[in-house]
Amino acid sequence: MTNRIPGAESWRAPAGLALLLVGVFVALVVASPVLGRYWPLLLLSTIAALPFLQRERQDPRLLPLRSPAVDDGDRADLAGRDLLVGPALRASAVSLPKVAAVKGENEDAYRIDTERGHLAVADGASSSFRAAEWARMLCATFVEEEPLRRARSDSWIAQATAAFRDGTQQPSEWWSTEAAHRGAHAAFVGLGVIQGERDLVWRATAIGDCVLVHLRTAADGREPVVTAFPIAHSAAFPVNPMLLSSVADGPPPVGYIEGTAALGDVWLLMSDELARWALRGHEAGDPLWSLLSRGGEPEIAAAARTARAAGVMADDDLTVVRCELVEVDMRC
Structure with missing residues (x-):
C-alpha cells in the first residue's frame, strides 16, 4: 500500500x-x-x-500540527485561530513485500497521523506467530497514544501487548499453539514532531533494527546533514536484534533521541533491509535520500530490484515512511 x-x-x-x-x-x-x-x-x-x-x-490542504493546548474538544473552534498558519507535516509511505511473497503478504506495517504528529514503522519477524498483526498493533497503538508528546514514555507498549493478547484467538493445532506461546516479535521505530509553546521538537523511539534518518539541508545547500538512529552505520546492524515481544513481561531497553525541528526537515522511518541499503549508499558517496524521500513506488521498486540483482540487498519486506515539515496557511 x-x-x-x-x-x-x-x-x-x-x-x-x-x-x-x-x-x-x-x-x-x-x-x-x-x-x-x-x-x-x-x-x-x-x-x-x-x-x-x-x-x-x-493540492489537498494540510492540517497544522496540534498544539499541546488544543485537545479534541477545541477543534471546532479552530477556524479563526493563528494555529491555521504554521508548520505541518506532509507524509507518505511506500511498502514493498518480498519478491517471493504471496499476494498481500507483508510483515511490515506503518501508521501515519500528521495532525497528531506521530508516525511509525514496525517490522514483524517472519518466523514468529502472527508477526504482521503484531506489527500493525504496535503502529496503531503508538499513533493513537501519542507517547512522545510526553517526552519519554513506553506505557503504550503494555497497552499494545494487552490489546494483541485480547484479540488473538487460541490456535487449535499443536504447532500453532507452540508458536503462540513463543509469541509475536517485531522491531519498531516511531517519530513524534511536537509543536511546543515556543518551538518545534522532534522525538523518536526505537527497539531493534528499524531506523529513523533525519535529513536537514546543509549550509551550502548541497548534501544534507544526516542523523541516523538507533543504527548509524550499515555494518552495525545486529544479527539478532532485540525485538518487542507479545509475550514478554516488559519491553527490552527502549532507545530515544530528541532534537529541534525546522521547516524543510525530512524524516525517513525504514525497516531494516531498506535502512541498511540506504546507509551503505550514503557511506559510499552514492546517497539514496532523494529517491527514498520523494520517489514513487515504481521508482523505489525498480531500484530495489537492481540492488537485489547486484547482491547488495536481501529479499525482505521494504518499508519507508517519509515526512517533511512544511509551512501552510489554512486561511487561503
Whole structure:
C-alpha cells in the first residue's frame, strides 16, 4: 500500500478524465429537448470550474500540527485561530513485500497521523506467530497514544501487548499453539514532531533494527546533514536484534533521541533491509535520500530490484515512511 506525496502524480490522467466527462455531459445536454438550447452556457460554466476542481485534487490542504493546548474538544473552534498558519507535516509511505511473497503478504506495517504528529514503522519477524498483526498493533497503538508528546514514555507498549493478547484467538493445532506461546516479535521505530509553546521538537523511539534518518539541508545547500538512529552505520546492524515481544513481561531497553525541528526537515522511518541499503549508499558517496524521500513506488521498486540483482540487498519486506515539515496557511 502506498500513499504518495501530494502533487507527485501527473496531471495528465485526471485532466483527460475531466475532459472526457465534460464531453459526455455536453452530449447529454445537446440531446435533451429542454436543455439543448442552453448547451453553450453550460459548457462554458463547466470549463470555468475545471481549474478549481483540479487544484483541490492536486493540492489537498494540510492540517497544522496540534498544539499541546488544543485537545479534541477545541477543534471546532479552530477556524479563526493563528494555529491555521504554521508548520505541518506532509507524509507518505511506500511498502514493498518480498519478491517471493504471496499476494498481500507483508510483515511490515506503518501508521501515519500528521495532525497528531506521530508516525511509525514496525517490522514483524517472519518466523514468529502472527508477526504482521503484531506489527500493525504496535503502529496503531503508538499513533493513537501519542507517547512522545510526553517526552519519554513506553506505557503504550503494555497497552499494545494487552490489546494483541485480547484479540488473538487460541490456535487449535499443536504447532500453532507452540508458536503462540513463543509469541509475536517485531522491531519498531516511531517519530513524534511536537509543536511546543515556543518551538518545534522532534522525538523518536526505537527497539531493534528499524531506523529513523533525519535529513536537514546543509549550509551550502548541497548534501544534507544526516542523523541516523538507533543504527548509524550499515555494518552495525545486529544479527539478532532485540525485538518487542507479545509475550514478554516488559519491553527490552527502549532507545530515544530528541532534537529541534525546522521547516524543510525530512524524516525517513525504514525497516531494516531498506535502512541498511540506504546507509551503505550514503557511506559510499552514492546517497539514496532523494529517491527514498520523494520517489514513487515504481521508482523505489525498480531500484530495489537492481540492488537485489547486484547482491547488495536481501529479499525482505521494504518499508519507508517519509515526512517533511512544511509551512501552510489554512486561511487561503
